[in-house]
Amino acid sequence: MYDFAYHKPSSVADAMAALKAADDGKFLAGGMTMIPTLKQRLAQPSDLIDLSGVGDLVGITVSGGAVTIGAMTTHAAVATSTDVQSAIPALAALAGGIGDPQVRNRGTIGGSVANNDPAADYPAACLALGATIKTDRREMAADDFFTDLFETALADDEIILSVSFPKPSKAAYQKFDNPASRYALVGVFVAQTAGGPRVAVTGSGQNGVFRVPGMESALASSWSADAVKGMAVDAGTLNSDIHASAEYRAHLIGVMAGRAVTAAG
Amino acid sequence: MPTVSMTVNGKQVSGEVEGRTLLVEFLRENLRLTGTHVGCDTSQCGACVVHIDGNSAKSCSMLAIQANGTKVTTIEGLANGDELHPMQAAFKEHHGLQCGFCTPGMVMSAVDLVKKKPKASEHEIREWLEGNICRCTGYHNIVKAIQHAQQTM
CATH class of the missing domain: 3.30.390.50 (CO dehydrogenase flavoprotein, C-terminal domain)
Incomplete structure (x- = not known):
């Protein structure tokens, strides 16, 4: 892996500032795709900005007929959440079937959605449930968010804050x-x-x-x-x-x- | 170079690393804890599984610096002196290993399973081991060992 400068900001504003200051910075979520990608030298960012220190990106809330999941919430947390299991059992089951237990302990919903791997599970849930992806600057419907292979409507410096899933019948x-x-x-x-x-x-x-x-x-x-x-x-x-x-x-x-x-x- | 510090097997450790230093490299090369293995190096095989704050993770797929400030347990941290951890004893009792290369990761993953799902069925045990590959294909005895450890842990 090529070397890079590592940053661990504690707020979204500091994360944006770190990215702006970098030549070619990238955000790091759970790293379950990013680290293997770097190991294979398929990417060479100058800076990695680890979002795991931004505490308000983690958590699950159910209100107003929707389940809202913070971007840095792990797949394991979604799979084992009794709130998600009772509100949208299909979503908890999907999270529990991603990768393997070790990937689920580290990988996050925000990372998965931002990466938009054509074989990832979460994009299907977002699109079928009509999820809303909330970022630091706007809210996007899943229909407008996933644009192509590994491509989304996110700007390079845009950070996903949460994904909100309306409860289906x-x-x-x-x-x-x-x-x-x-x-x-x-x-x-x-x-x-x-x-x-x-x-x-x-x-x-x-x-x-x-x-x-x-x-x-x-x-x-x-x-x-x-x-x-x-x-x-x-x-x-x-x-x-x-x-x-x-x-x-x-x-x-x-x-x-x-x-x-x-x-x- | 950045400095990382963490608690590894109950001991406070620190060291200088590059941003790109993997956790498994830090454990094996800086701390000489070579029980954690690197098998595939592509995140599939699970020989490198350790616990980070109580949750199993693949130490070849995270940076040492991502483990800064955490509590890490490796295979070396399971036994109590000369007394094997119940999972290690169960692997020994049931011949849950052949060449032994995958064993550290298998044991660490299995301990996480029994803590989280103490009553996992045989099917659930096999599903849990999706991220651990045994090239001797000794899965049957590994599953038997885990079922035994469900009683003794």
């Missing part, structure tokens, strides 16, 4: 994971929200996480696994790699969507 996430990496080959999050059914798919899209309008309208007519069974997703928009072809992923999306609807009840 029902929801479930089903992941077909790669047995080695535990990343999703296909992950489908379905939710019955105040604005109707929403279906988000991770692990598959050439441009990252995406919604499936055809399935959403089918579920609006009839919330049942049969409604989405065998429903085709255009394989031309999906990834092919050594783990799975685009056609296989297209097939799996239908299967996992059906399972998710069944699991949601």
Whole structure:
């Protein structure tokens, strides 16, 4: 790994100042992607600004029909939170299925969402539940936030403060994971929200996480696994790699969507 | 160079590190605590698992400086003098190791599991070990050892 200067500010304002003062600074959340990336010399920031000292970025609150999770809250904290388990059980279950226990003890929701790995789990939850991503300067709907592979609408110096999930009437996430990496080959999050059914798919899209309008309208007519069974997703928009072809992923999306609807009840 | 200080196995330690020094490098090279192993170096194998403030973490995937001010426990910190920790004794009793390379990480991960989910089922134990890879594929006896330690810890 190339060397860098390390900073651990105790407030969002100090973190922004440290980034501004750096030639090419990067924020560090849980580090579960950042540190391996640095170890492989795929990035060479001049400065790392560790957000773990900013205490008000950690915590979970449930109020006004929404679950709000601070950006530096770990996956393990979300998975084991009785508040999340009772408000949005599908979200707690999703967090409990990320990576492995050691990754869940360090990795954070803000880091995951900002990284927007095309096979990460949280982006599917954000998109399907219609989450709001709150930063130091604005609030963004998940629909506007995830823009492309590893790309989001965040400015380089923008810090995620929290992610807020409106409580759905029902929801479930089903992941077909790669047995080695535990990343999703296909992950489908379905939710019955105040604005109707929403279906988000991770692990598959050439441009990252995406919604499936055809399935959403089918579920609006009839919330049942049969409604989405065998429903085709255009394989031309999906990834092919050594783990799975685009056609296989297209097939799996239908299967996992059906399972998710069944699991949601 | 930045200075880090932390409590490792109950002892206060400090040392100079580079920003990029990994926690596992600090433990092995500065403190000569070589029980914590580096297997894959790509965050998958779990041979480097230690506890940070009571939670298991992969010490090859965090910076030494991120552990500044924390309490770290390594495999060397489990036994009480000559008396093995119940998890270590269970691994010995059930032959939960073959070559032994993954064992420090397996034991540290398993101790975290039994503390958090004392009544984990066999299935939950196997799920918990997702982040620990044994290349001798001795998983059956590792699971048996953990089930035994559930009674003795």
